[in-house]
Amino acid sequence: xxxxxxxxxxxNISKTYVIGEEPLHVLKDVxxxxxxxxxxxxxxPSGSGKSTLMNIIGCLDTPDEGEYLLDGQDVxxxxxxxxxxxxxxxxxxxxxxxxxxxxxxxxxxxALPLIYQGVLPREAKKRAAEALxxxxxxxxxxHRPNExxxxxxxxxxxxxxxxTNPALLLADEPTGNLDSKSGREIMGILHGLHAAGNTxxxxxxxxxxxSEAPKRVLIRDGVVTPYSDEEPKDATKKEGGVTA
Amino acid sequence: xxxxxxxxxxxxxILSSKMRSFLxxxxxxxxxxxxxMLVSIAQGTSQSVTSKISDMGSTLLTCRITSDDVxxxxxxxxxxxEGKGSVSLVAPMLSSSVTxxxxxxxxxxxxxxxxxxxxxxxxxxxxDGRFFNEVDQEYKNYVCVIGTDVAENLFSTRxxxxxxxxxxxxxxxxxxxxxxxxxxTSGSKDxxxxxxxTTAQRLLKESDITQFYAxxxxxxxxxxAQQTLEAYLYDLTADEDSYSVYSETEVLDTxxxxxxxxxxxxxxxxxxxxxxxxxxxxxxMLVSVSERTREIGIRKSIGAxxxxxxxxxxxxxxxxxxxxxxxxxxxxxxxxxxxxxxMDSELSMSIxxxxxxxxxxxxxxxxxxxxxxxxxxxLKPIEALRYE
Ligand SMILES: Nc1ncnc2c1ncn2[C@@H]1O[C@H](COP(=O)(O)OP(=O)(O)O)[C@@H](O)[C@H]1O
Ligand SMILES: [Mg+2]
Numbered sequence: 001x002x003x004x005x006x007x008x009x010x011x012n013i014s015k016t017y018v019i020g021e022e023p024l025h026v027l028k029d030v031x032x033x034x035x036x037x038x039x040x041x042x043x044x045p046s047g048s049g050k051s052t053l054m055n056i057i058g059c060l061d062t063p064d065e066g067e068y069l070l071d072g073q074d075v076x077x078x079x080x081x082x083x084x085x086x087x088x089x090x091x092x093x094x095x096x097x098x099x100x101x102x103x104x105x106x107x108x109x110x111a112l113p114l115i116y117q118g119v120l121p122r123e124a125k126k127r128a129a130e131a132l133x134x135x136x137x138x139x140x141x142x143h144r145p146n147e148x149x150x151x152x153x154x155x156x157x158x159x160x161x162x163x164t165n166p167a168l169l170l171a172d173e174p175t176g177n178l179d180s181k182s183g184r185e186i187m188g189i190l191h192g193l194h195a196a197g198n199t200x201x202x203x204x205x206x207x208x209x210x211s212e213a214p215k216r217v218l219i220r221d222g223v224v225t226p227y228s229d230e231e232p233k234d235a236t237k238k239e240g241g242v243t244a
Numbered sequence: 245x246x247x248x249x250x251x252x253x254x255x256x257x258i259l260s261s262k263m264r265s266f267l268x269x270x271x272x273x274x275x276x277x278x279x280x281m282l283v284s285i286a287q288g289t290s291q292s293v294t295s296k297i298s299d300m301g302s303t304l305l306t307c308r309i310t311s312d313d314v315x316x317x318x319x320x321x322x323x324x325x326e327g328k329g330s331v332s333l334v335a336p337m338l339s340s341s342v343t344x345x346x347x348x349x350x351x352x353x354x355x356x357x358x359x360x361x362x363x364x365x366x367x368x369x370x371x372d373g374r375f376f377n378e379v380d381q382e383y384k385n386y387v388c389v390i391g392t393d394v395a396e397n398l399f400s401t402r403x404x405x406x407x408x409x410x411x412x413x414x415x416x417x418x419x420x421x422x423x424x425x426x427x428x429t430s431g432s433k434d435x436x437x438x439x440x441x442t443t444a445q446r447l448l449k450e451s452d453i454t455q456f457y458a459x460x461x462x463x464x465x466x467x468x469a470q471q472t473l474e475a476y477l478y479d480l481t482a483d484e485d486s487y488s489v490y491s492e493t494e495v496l497d498t499x500x501x502x503x504x505x506x507x508x509x510x511x512x513x514x515x516x517x518x519x520x521x522x523x524x525x526x527x528x529m530l531v532s533v534s535e536r537t538r539e540i541g542i543r544k545s546i547g548a549x550x551x552x553x554x555x556x557x558x559x560x561x562x563x564x565x566x567x568x569x570x571x572x573x574x575x576x577x578x579x580x581x582x583x584x585x586x587m588d589s590e591l592s593m594s595i596x597x598x599x600x601x602x603x604x605x606x607x608x609x610x611x612x613x614x615x616x617x618x619x620x621x622x623l624k625p626i627e628a629l630r631y632e
Contacts, residue, residue, distance in 0.1 A: 060545055060626040080622075081549045087625075088547020099542045099629065103260035115249060116547040160546065 004072065007168055007199045008034035008057060013066035015052055015222075026052045027063070028222040034168075034201060039194040041202045041213035042224075049222040050203045054172045057201060058091050059083045071167050088116055092161025096173035098153045100145040100160075106132060107141040110159040117164065131159035135189060151182025158189055169193060169200045175209060187212060247555075254559040261532075268528045269568030272605040275521030276572025279514040279601040280593055281579040286510040288584070288591035290503030303332070303460040304365060304492050307473055309453075311486035317453040319441070325458065326361075329472035330465035335362035337455045338444040344437060346398040346409035353394055355411060355437045357444020358457075365459040368433055373405035373420030376440050380419075384442040389420040393435040411437065412447060466491045518601060522608035529561065529609070533616035534631075540620045541628025553621035554614065561613030562606065569602035 015027040026049045034040050044050050055061035056068065059075055068076050071090055078086065093099070100109045111128035115121065132141055135155040145153050154174060161169055171190065175183030187209060194200050204210050216227035258265045309317070317336075325334045338357040343350055362368075363375045370389065380387050388409065395402045395418075398409060402424075408415050416439065425433050445451050460469035470489050477487040540553055577593055584591040620628060 055626045058545075060629070061624060080624075081551075084544060084547050084549045087545060093545060099545065101539060101542060103257060108256075112543070113546045115253075116543075116549070116552060118246075121249060121252070164547075 005035050006033055006069070007036050007038070007071055008032060008201070009067075009069040010057075011067040013053075013056060013063045013068060015049075015056065015061075015063050026222050027056070030066070030219075030222070030224045032217065032224060034199065036199055037194075037197050038215055039190075039200045039202070039213050040215045040217065041204060041210040042217055042219055043204060043207065043210040043227065044219035045205055048219050050205070050219055051172055053219065053224075054170055054201070054203050057168075058093060058170045059087050084116075088113055089164060090167045092158075092164065092166040092169045094154065094157050094161050094169065094171040094174045096176040098145070098150075098157045098177075100153055100156055102145055105142050105144055106137060106148065106156045106159075109145070109156055110163055113160060113164050127163055128159065131163045132156070134162070135159050149182070150178050151185055154178060154182070154186050155189070158186070162193070167199060169198055170203075171200065172203045173205070174202070175204070175206070183209070247559075250552075250555045250559045251563070253556055254563050257556070257560055258563060264528065264532055265564055268525055268532070268564045268609070269571065271521035271524030271528070272565055272568030272609065273521075273572040273575065274524075275518035275605055276569050276598070276601045277575040277579060278517040279511075280573065280576030280598050281583065282510040282514040283507070283597045284576075284580045284591050284593050285583055285587070286503075286507035287594060288587070288589055290500065290507055292589050303463055303466060303469075304367075305458045305460065305466065305470055305473060305489055306455075306491075307458060307477065307487065307489045308455050309477075309481070309487050311481070311483065314481040314483065314486050316451070317456075317480065319453065322453060322456060325473070325476055328476075330461050330468035331472050332459045332461045332469075333361040333365050334456060334458045335359045335365050336441055336453045337362075337457060338441065338448055338450055338453070339455070340448050342411050342437070344394065344398065344409045344411050346407060349398045351394060351397040353391075353435055353437060355439060355444065355447075357439050357441045357448070359441050362438070362457060365457045366433065368425075369423045370420040371423040372403060373418070375420055376438075381440045381442055384446055385440060386414055386416045386443060387419045387440065388416040389422060389438045390418055391422050391434040391436050392424045394437055395421050409437070414447060460491075518604060522605065525565070525605070525609050526612035529612040530616050533557070533613070533620055537620050537623070537628050537631040540617075540623070541625050541631060544621075544623075544625035545629060550618075550621045554618055557613050557617035558610060561609045564613075565606040565609030566602075568609075569605050572605070573598055573602065 010030060010032040013027055013030040013032075014025070017024045017026055030053065042050055042053065052061070056063050057070075059070070059078075062076060066076075068074070070086065073086075075083065075086060087093075101112070104112070107125055107128050110131055111121070111124040114124035114127060119127075129138075129141060132138060135158050137152060137155055137159065140148060140152060145156070148156065169190075174186050174190070178186065190200060190202065191212070202209075202213055210216055218225050218227045319336060322334055322336055325331050335358045339354055341352065342355045343352050344355075359381060360375060360377055363370070371392075373389070375389055376385070376387050379385075390404075390409070392402050395404050398404070399407060402421055405418055405421060407418050409418060410416070416437070422433055422438075439447070458469065458473055460466040470491055473489045474487075477489065478484055481487055543553060573593075576598070580591050580593055623631075
């Protein structure tokens with residue numbers, strides 16, 4: 001039984017894609033533990049299975065095999081609608097591609113998770129405005145994503161992730177599409193959130209960014225291993241220009 | 245999430261992609277406009293044809309005794325039919341083919357002996373002079389009213405009141421000329437000489453009535469009048485094969501079946517355009533949903549349930565189809581008013597047809613908006629997110 005303090009408990013998780021005839025084992029027997037208020041970085045080269053792992057952690061995808069407890073609850077047997085509710089209440093996503101809705105203003109984007117909780121629009125907008133203020137976008141609330149810089153869009157996404165006070169923040173290469181200055185600002189926000197007690201899982205191929213996290217694991221070819229100082233150099237060498 | 249939020253969300257989405265919304269509505273607009281317009285034009289046309297026919301005296305009933313060995317009908321007895329049930333007026337008819345002389349010309353035509361009521365029963369009018377009256381009837385006067393063909397053939401003019409014609413050796417004073425009817429059917433009233441019934445009895449040495457005309461009180465009571473007349477003739481003859489009563493509603497029925505075919509044809513054409521419009525809606529809906537799979541993925545990843553996605557697309561499709569349908573109705577109304585002016589006839593929009601056209605469009609919009617949306621809503625969020 002997992003201890004009460006564990007936010008993520010993964011045991012022997014496997015995920016296989018079949019392309020044509022060939023099975024592709026993307027995750028092999030992954031076991032992972034994240035405690036409350038942890039800040040864990042998952043480091044690995046492109047194509048190593050980082051995003052696949054994050055999608056399973058975030059209940060966007062389901063594993064083929066293995067056991068996964070999120071916040072003490074088994075989520076592998078939940079229905080589609082139950083998973084939607086879990087994502088809505090427990091998880092805040094920060095994607096590399098921001099994944100904002102292009103037709104909606106920053107304010108409406110940030111408010112959307114609350115709308116799906118049934119919060120009244122006025123209240124949802126009030127809280128979205130507060131969240132946007134926290135990430136420094138008080139003066140950009142009416143802007144649509146295409147009227148914002150990459151760094152600003154990612155901050156809208158963070159505001160949207162934070163608005164439900166989720167148990168877990170999941171960031172998949174949050175700085176991958178940003179220049180280094182914006183990237184540093186985003187990391188600054190994440191550190192602030194960690195200091196405020198949030199549990200954060202950060203996925204990255206960037207050794208330097210990973211080194212900012214107090215806890216680290218390495219993923220390579222679908223296998224998760226504890227981080228040791230020699231290995232990441234290899235990992236970053238393998239990294240091409242393209243990241244998933 | 246409340247329905248108001250869903251509607252608000254749908255409106256935001258509709259307004260934020262105006263071109264797509266317009267294209268979706270276009271099919272509905274064209275379909276509803278053309279159906280309402282074409283059906284109303286077809287209905288208007290058939291109504292005006294029917295009303296023209298009923299103007300021509302659709303209350304007229306023709307009665308004939310077809311057998312020789314039945315009791316005679318006397319004029320006084322026949323007149324008791326007037327005002328009985330739905331029968332309004334009755335006029336006997338004695339007719340014969342004759343050769344008329346006048347102004348040194350001769351002309352073969354029909355002479356018809358009847359009573360003054362005949363004018364109204366047949367819906368005729370006198371262009372010049374007067375029709376004969378009860379006095380002419382009582383005194384068996386040798387007066388006549390002639391059709392325009394007779395006038396022109398004998399006198400080369402329609403203005404021949406006051407002249408005389410000779411039939412079977414008797415001189416008749418022309419007291420009136422009928423209005424030209426232009427009808428070229430057999431038994432045209434342009435080609436006849438009408439004289440008082442009593443005069444005809446004497447002239448033709450024939451006192452039995454074997455044929456008479458009657459009018460119903462209105463075009464709606466023709467059937468009832470026909471029954472009254474049939475009952476009267478059956479009482480008289482006790483043999484239902486010895487008489488016949490027929491009405492012009494039979495002609496009317498033929499005409500209205502023609503115009504119904506016309507309506508059906510136009511309605512068919514309009515339905516095809518509605519169907520094509522529906523296919524347009526279908527296309528746009530399919531395209532826009534697959535375009536929006538990624539949006540569905542994002543919404544699901546932050547907590548939208550299947551039901552939320554479906555509600556959103558349903559409300560969007562409904563809003564678009566209803567707005568499109570209303571625009572279609574407005575354009576249809578404008579088109580109908582314009583067509584009414586052009587065709588110089590009264591046209592009106594048929595409410596059931598308008599509702600059916602709109603209902604059809606709305607159903608198409610919903611079905612083809614909802615089907616792909618429900619497919620997308622069933623996708624795993626990660627698959628929807630990865631969708632390009
Ligand atoms: N839906 C999928 N179907 C088939 N193969 C996939 C799918 N998603 C990911 N993969 C494959 O799994 C491997 C890991 O992908 P991913 O988890 O995105 O890697 P990373 O995020 O570490 O770059 C890649 O080789 C990728 O091609
Ligand atoms: Mg990736």
